[in-house]
Amino acid sequence: MIEANLPILLIVIPMVTAPLCVLAGRGRTAYLLALLASIAVFITAVAMVAKVNATGVIHYEIGGWAPPYGIEYVVDRLSSFVMLFVSALGAIVLLYAPASVNQEILPSKHYLFYATYLLCLTGLLGMCVTGDLFNVFVFLEISSLSSYALISLGRTRRAPLAALQYLIVGSIGATFILIGIGLLYQMTGTLNMADIAARVNTDHGPRTVSVAFAFLTVGLCVKMAVFPLHTWLPGAYTYAPSVVTAFIAATATKVSVYAFVRLVFGIITPEFAFGVLPLDTALMVFSLIGIFVASTAAIFQDDVKRLLAYSSVAQIGYMLLGISMANADGLSAGIVHMFNHALIKGGLFMVVGCFVLRLGSSRLSDWAGAAKTMPWTSLAWAIGGLGLIGVPLTAGFISKWLLLTSAMQNNYWPVAVLMLMSSLLAVVYVWRVVETLYFGEPSTNVAQAAESPRSMLIPTYVVITAVVVFGVWTQYSAGLASSAALDLLGGTP
Template identity: 75%
Template sequence: MIAQNLPVLLIVVPLIAAPLCVLIGNRKLVYLLALAVACAVFAMSVGLMAEVVRSGPIHYNIGNWAPPYGIEYVVDGLSGFVLLFVSAIGAVVLLYAPPSVEAEIPASKHYLFYATYLLCLTGLLGICITGDLFNVFVFLEISSLSSYALISLGRTRRAPLAALQYLIMGTVGATFILIGIGLIYQMTGTLNMADIAQRLPVGLQTRTGLVAFAFLTIGLCIKMAVFPLHTWLPGAYTYAPSVVTCFIAATATKVSVYTFIRIVFGIISPQFAFVELPLAKGLMMMAIVGIFAASLAAIYQQDVKRILAFSSIAQVGYMLLGISISNEAGLSAGIVHMFNHAIIKGGLFMVVGCFTLRLGSSQLSDWRGAGRTMPWTAFAWTVGGLGLIGVPVTAGFVSKWMLLTAVIDSGAWPVGILMLLSSLLALLYIWRVVETLYFNEPTEIAGQATEPPLRMLIPTYLVVGSTLVFGVWTVYSAGLAQFAAIGLLGGTP
């Protein structure tokens, strides 16, 4: 009975646990509840993905109302893969969280933090599992509103300002998405994604269809932080509490990329988007410009969080590049880079949280010489940085190699050359931090620093170490990504 209801339990359990955290109020009990829920959600995601691989897509009708009249939850190769790594990151970050939360968030707000964290996790999971287009918007807003609240908990006065900027940009993006959904409903009379895909081709060539697709694309580009619609992201990542940045940097933009893939390949159709419309060229151009502009900006930042924030904007460009190729190889590369970037960037932000706990700052100048007194933490940065650059035997190399191969096979070899050059830019901003840690005399604070608690260091190494694991063992990363891509393109996995 429980196994049959896993799709809805995946959403209901954290959704109910969030207000329970507020009612309980005791921060220790609330933490244990949140951690138990996050681990349970991860276990459910593993079970769902295993069932999809074994038996094919899962369809769950809420209240036994058959679609298109009822709301349907769908777990297929793509949604199962994203559910898997989002829930995994959600659980691991909570294992890591307590010391960072104690240091950066007032004790009176701890129970509110865990409640809001679970709401954000619920929204992200809901976006992935729902088969209803309006529910995508609802869950997107749940995750966004909770993200604004989490970011505003930062200890500096700039945190609420960063949350406000994110709120303004996020509201613009959400409005565009809602208008696009409304126009599609006007044309089709349904909100079920599979049903829309059947009915939409009749009206896709109309002005209404084009405008609807344009609104959805622009709205999701804001949510994905695609250059030049990225202005909300650097501030949000920089001034949020470290544990919040670890979670949203690893998950939020990836789920938005998932939504874009789902709409283009599951509703609109790649034939219309990439053949009849010049979306492929537009995405490829935005991706290349974004990769170079954001990477150059990262080189000149003085705050390590801000360096990684601009790096994230560049990495979204790689995902879009894979999508723009729109064949199995390109789509597989884009999907696996979502996963690889999630673990690499999540791990690097966890390292930043460790340094921030001991040094009291994420400013690069305050990290001078810290590699001598915090060698394990500094080594974790080095491993994660190699993954971000794309050095062989790291997960970053796997997705970049797949993407490079797909680009060259598609005949766009100049784009392949630009990809290789962009990796050199990543080397520059990662090396700046390595040089500061290892080749400078320690500051007074860094000279007295010690390693962070094991309850932070172990989860950090769990995530950073997975960068090496999935750089060699790709069955559960590149393999599942290819499985998802084949399913999206209508093939038989």
């Protein structure tokens, strides 16, 4: 009975636990409820991955209503892959959270933080499993509204302002998505994604198809923080509490990339997007520009959160670069980079949270010489930084190597050269932090700092170690990404 209802349990568990956290009020009860729910969600995701690998795609009809009349949840290799790392990081960040939350969020708001965190997790996982296009919008807005609230919990006065900016830009993106969904519904009379794909005429259909696709693409690009629609992201990541930044940076934009992949390869065919429309060229151009502009901006940041925020904009560019190649190698590179970047950026933001706890600042100038008093935290940054650069034996190398080989196989030599050059920019901003930590002169505050607590270091090292593990053992990450890419392309390379 439980096995048959796994897809709905993935959503119901965090959604029901969120109001229970509110009812629990102050104290540790809300945290324990949230932690148990996130662990249960991760176990559910693992069970679904095993089931998909054993028996194939899972179809779950809500309330027993068959599609297109009812809402259907669909779990295949791609969605199970994404939901697994989203749920895993959701649970690990909650294990890491208490010490950081106690310092950065007012005690009177702790139970609200845990409730909102679970709602955000609900929205992100819902986007992964639903087979209904309007449901994608609903879950996207659940995660977005929760994110606005989580960001505003930061203690500085700039946090609510950053949340407001994100809300304004995000609402514009959501409006575009809703308009696109409405136009597709007008043409097909259904909201089930498989049904829309079967009914929409992408060969010689009306211009409305192009307009709907344009609205959906722009709206999702806002949510993905694609250059130049990324303006909400640096402020949101910088002023949110460290726990919030670690969770959102590791998951939110990746799930939006997943939704975009579903749109292009599952509803509007790649033949239409990249053949009839020049989306591949547009994605490639904006991705490369974004990689260089954002990486250059990262070099000049003193706030490490803002540095990593601009780095995230650049890394989204790598994902879209793989998608723009529209072949199995490029698409698998883009998909596996979603996973690898989630680990790397989640781990690095957790490291930042450790420094903020002990040094009270995320500014690089306040971290000088911290490796002398916080050696394990500094080492975690160094390992994560190597993954961000794409050094061999780290997860970051795998996805960049796949992307590079795909570019060369498709004779995109200028793209391959530009990718190699952009990695040098990552070396610069990662090295700036390493140099400050290991060779800077410690201030009195740094000299008196203690190493990060084990409650934060252990979860951080779980994620950072995974960066190395999945750089050596690629059977799961790259193998599953390759299988998912072939499924999306109809089994053809």
